[in-house]
Amino acid sequence: MIHLNTHFLGCEEIKNFKPSITDSHIVRLDSKNMWSYGPVLNWLSSCCHLAHSIRDVSPEPMKVSLLMPYVKRRKSRDESTNLDVLNFLISKMKPPPNGIIFSVIQIRMDQGYATPFFLTSVWPFIDKWNPQDHISVQLPEENVSENKLSPLLIEWYNLKPILEEYTDYKIKYVDYSMPIEKVYDTVLTSRLHISYTGASYWIAGNAIVPMLAYGPEANTKVTKEFGMKHDPKQIYKTQYGLHSPYNWMWNYDVETDEPYSGYNHMIYNSKKINLSTKNMINALANLESGDRDMWFM
Secondary structure, three states, X not given: OEEEXXXXXXXXXXXXXXXXXXXXXXXXXXXXXXXXXXXXXXXXHHHHHHHHHOOOOOOOOEEEXXXXXXXXXXXXXXXXXXXXXXXXXXXOEOOOOOOEEEEEEEOOOOOOOOOOOOOOEOOOEOOOOOOOOEXXXXXXXXXXXXXXXXXXXXHHHHHHHHHXXXXXXXXXXXXXXOOHHHHHHHHXXXXXXXXXXXXXXXXXXXXXXXXXXOOHXXXXXXXXXXXXXXOOOOOEEOOOOOEEOHHHOEEEEOOOOXXXXXXXXXXXXXXXXXXXXXXXXXXXXXXXXXXXXXXXX
């Protein structure tokens, strides 16, 4: 067991802290899911939500041990290791009321035994959406599963010429090989983020950045579910790929600065890339933070 580092969020005054797996909430990041931004951000978010939910029960910061099997780059051209990404994302999480302590620990584990995850939690970053003069776009990569790659590329090649002719705002592309800091800054200062369910999609999700989602997982049954109130008796397939009633979701309202149970942030599912996509990009890119209540009415 190797203690890699410890992050103190909202409790930086604590000294002489010794991480203990047996005296903490445990999150197991295995070799299958530690590369995926969705599960990682979901686990960090759910820990912060849990810390918030017990704030009146325990005045002490919640302790979390994040276990990982090794530290490396996923691809040789990547600038960030899995530990770089994890450390950065932790450092950007908004501290819950009584604080939270994340200890990152490298430990030997069964590589064939994957940890199940549920994409149902969103907790905000300390940095808020700050739209500038560009649109950000996640480039598709071939590390998605085989059954999703073909439909993803079909939609991408329909979207690409629309983006090439787009002139209202500059377009900045992001991909997995870039440093996590650059991807984060590009997305949080974008007027609109366009992405399939890749790394930057999940960053935009926690930052509550307006997003146009494309690709196979964007073609959900309910195309505007995040901007609408639904009958709680009904179950919908959410953009996060899980069939969930609204009260299974942990979310955060950045306007009231309070958590709530409900669907995740406003994402427009592309349904199908076509000539009307340009008009949709223009409409979404010209939203301001005060327009949130009007998204996807």
